Amino acid sequence: MIEFTGVSKVYPNGTKALNNINLTIKEGEFVAIIGLSGAGKSTLLRLINQLIPATSGTVSFDGTEVTKAKGKELRNIRRQIGMIFQGFNIVKRASVLTNVLSGRVAYHPTWKTILGLFPEEDKQIAYRALQRVDILEKVHSRASDLSGGQQQRVAIARALAQEPRLMLADEPVASLDPITTIQVMDYLKKINKEDGITTIANLHHVDLALNYATRVVGVKEGHIVYDVKIKDIDKKTFLADLEKVYGRAIHHDEMLGDE
Amino acid sequence: MDKIIVPRPNHLKRNIVILAVVALILGSAIFAGFNPVTVIRNFSKGRRLLGRMFLPPDWSYAPKVIPPLIETLRMAIVGTFWGALIALPVAVLAASNFLNNPWISKPVRLILNIFRTIPAMVLASLFVAVFGIGPFSGVIALSIFTFGLISKLTYESIESIDFGQVEALMSLGANKLNILRYAIMPQILPQFMSYTLYGFEVNVRSAAVLGYVGAGGIGQTFEHNLAWRNFDRVGVIIVISFLVVLVIDFVSSNIRKRLV
Ligand SMILES: Nc1ncnc2c1ncn2[C@@H]1O[C@H](COP(=O)(O)OP(=O)(O)OP(=O)(O)O)[C@@H](O)[C@H]1O
Ligand SMILES: [Mg+2]
Numbered sequence: 001m002i003e004f005t006g007v008s009k010v011y012p013n014g015t016k017a018l019n020n021i022n023l024t025i026k027e028g029e030f031v032a033i034i035g036l037s038g039a040g041k042s043t044l045l046r047l048i049n050q051l052i053p054a055t056s057g058t059v060s061f062d063g064t065e066v067t068k069a070k071g072k073e074l075r076n077i078r079r080q081i082g083m084i085f086q087g088f089n090i091v092k093r094a095s096v097l098t099n100v101l102s103g104r105v106a107y108h109p110t111w112k113t114i115l116g117l118f119p120e121e122d123k124q125i126a127y128r129a130l131q132r133v134d135i136l137e138k139v140h141s142r143a144s145d146l147s148g149g150q151q152q153r154v155a156i157a158r159a160l161a162q163e164p165r166l167m168l169a170d171e172p173v174a175s176l177d178p179i180t181t182i183q184v185m186d187y188l189k190k191i192n193k194e195d196g197i198t199t200i201a202n203l204h205h206v207d208l209a210l211n212y213a214t215r216v217v218g219v220k221e222g223h224i225v226y227d228v229k230i231k232d233i234d235k236k237t238f239l240a241d242l243e244k245v246y247g248r249a250i251h252h253d254e255m256l257g258d259e
Numbered sequence: 260m261d262k263i264i265v266p267r268p269n270h271l272k273r274n275i276v277i278l279a280v281v282a283l284i285l286g287s288a289i290f291a292g293f294n295p296v297t298v299i300r301n302f303s304k305g306r307r308l309l310g311r312m313f314l315p316p317d318w319s320y321a322p323k324v325i326p327p328l329i330e331t332l333r334m335a336i337v338g339t340f341w342g343a344l345i346a347l348p349v350a351v352l353a354a355s356n357f358l359n360n361p362w363i364s365k366p367v368r369l370i371l372n373i374f375r376t377i378p379a380m381v382l383a384s385l386f387v388a389v390f391g392i393g394p395f396s397g398v399i400a401l402s403i404f405t406f407g408l409i410s411k412l413t414y415e416s417i418e419s420i421d422f423g424q425v426e427a428l429m430s431l432g433a434n435k436l437n438i439l440r441y442a443i444m445p446q447i448l449p450q451f452m453s454y455t456l457y458g459f460e461v462n463v464r465s466a467a468v469l470g471y472v473g474a475g476g477i478g479q480t481f482e483h484n485l486a487w488r489n490f491d492r493v494g495v496i497i498v499i500s501f502l503v504v505l506v507i508d509f510v511s512s513n514i515r516k517r518l519v
Contacts, residue, residue: 049430079432089427093445102441106432114440155427162431 001027001166001198002048007057007067009043009222017043019222021057030192030199032209034226035219035245041202044219045168048200049081050074061166079106082159082197086171088151092144096135096154099143100126103161122161129160133187149180156187167191169201173208185212206242218245312494320492324480324499331476332503334397334469335462341398342405343455349406350413351439356425357417358435368414374407379465383474394475401466405458412454413447420446453515460511467500 004023010016017040025031033041046052047059050066059066061077069077082103090099104122105113112118130136133153138146143154152172159167169188173181189212192199203209209216210230218226225244234241351357353367379400386396424442433441470478477500484492 051426051430075432075434077432078430081430083427083430085423085427087423089421089423091424091442091445092421093449094441098441102428102433102437103431105428105437105441106434110434110436113437158427158431168430 001025001062002200003058003060004044004047005058005060007047007059008055009040009047009052010055017222018047021222021224023217023224023227025198025200027198028192028196030189030212030214031201031217032213032215033200033202033217033219034204034206034209036247039219040222041219042170045083045170045200045202048166048168049078049083075106079162080164081166081168082156082162082164083168083170084152084155084159084172086174088148088155090143090151090155090158092142094143095139096130096141096143096146096157097123097126097139099154100129100157100161103129103158106162125163126157126161129157130154132160132191133157147180149176149183152176152180152184153187156184156191160191164197167197167199169199171202171204174204181208188212218242220245220247308490311490312497315491316494316498317489317491318495320489320495321499324477324496327470327477327480328499328503330394331466331470331478332463334394334401334476335459335466338398338401338466339405339455339459339462341402343409343451343458345402346406346408346410346413347451350410350417351443353410353414354417356420356422357439357443371407371410371414374403375411377404377407379404379462379469380472383469384472387473392473392475397466397469397474397476400469400474401462404465405462408461409451409454409458413451416447416450417443449518453518456511456515456518460508463504463507467504 002023002025004021007018007021008016009018021044033044035041043052047054048061048066050059050069054067057067061081064077066074066077091102094102098116101116101118101122104118104125107122108118127136127139130139133156135150135153135157138150138154143151146154167188172188173184176184185208188199188201191197201213203213210233213230215229216226216233217224226241228241349367349371353364353371355361355364358364382400382403383397386399390396390399420443424446425438428438428442466476466478468478470476470480471482473479477496481493481496484490484496
């Protein structure tokens, strides 16, 4: 579904964030990307929907070269890809409903969306999305009045309203407490399983990756240094394997908590 | 117990600054021909004038003050309205983070800066020369002045928004206009309205004096009565204008506090 071929990214200031990445992600996978801060995880994710342009190489989504797409074509690709962020990035001064409906803007003529004219059908999509993340009762609240976990659920609902085929999550739980973290990860997993939406999530905690993903990809200094399916993980060598990703072994007490 | 010795603070820099400021003020006063003796010598003259204005003001003239005062407020409202209306889209063009095109934002800013350096009074005299005496010239002057003021404040607001909300809209396939509508406007609208109210406060005060150059409003009535030495009427105009400005400032700044 997604294919990175020889992708490199050098930022305008000269930082080499990614180096010759080759990576294939299949329909329905839940991929966790792990790695130290600054390893290039966010860069990898943002190349998929072209929030940043690649320096060289190609990224394709369902056979279409995203790295070449521009304007309308790019927006048509983007509307199939939901993205949620560490900082939630919902519009705080708007209602929950407006936020979720804004996930539909790429499906309608601009003059209609500017006037806020969404068809009844879209409202139903929005309500259903909110129901999926159990927050329908807040539909008319102002987004800024919600807690962090609730805001992230609204962000997920907005992404769901896009009816996406792919979900990107850039540290979706990094600013949430442990209990809310589990809730949000559960929703992401449920959506991945029930709707078959391919999911790629940057995660800071290895045990979250183990519990939720179907595959773990480790990034270090712009290279992919680890790539294993969860079912193939050898429990005995796993902690030692992480040394490749983090540069040192991870100890048991550094995990969020054992199950 | 041992006495703690701390080195004395070095006041040299501060003293030099104080000296420089004093020198600057004195220098300007001399340059402007300001002389305290003149002030004191004319003090009794001033006191007599104040007496004729306010002891007592000619209250019977008050009803005549109301129509030009309303005209002043109308000038301020219309001027603020048009100024703010044009300021909003221009501010969007001037903001460096929206179009991401310095070939547009830089020239627009340059023009805005030029507009902002011209005082409303100068604009008014200019338009009186073009369009003739009357409130129309005043309204045009106020519109342009407001435009310069609000567009600058607004584009700075746009540049300091939370860009994450813009990125989120980009990521779901929104185009520029949708980003403007759903990510930028909600963030800057309260500030924009606050700037507009502030512009209105400033404009009420400006509109009150614009009449001095013939651009309509209460200033024209004021100037007329001063020329005829109707000081007791001038007193009424000052008292009533003062009260109106005070009330408007109070109400407007209270609304502004709630907006942001
Ligand atoms: N806009 C940018 N301009 C310049 N350099 C950048 C930019 N964004 C990221 N970088 C650099 O690129 C490298 C990879 O950054 P990236 O954000 O992808 O890391 P990350 O793995 O997501 O880290 P974190 O866990 O801290 O989010 C880092 O060295 C970072 O400093
Ligand atoms: Mg990151």
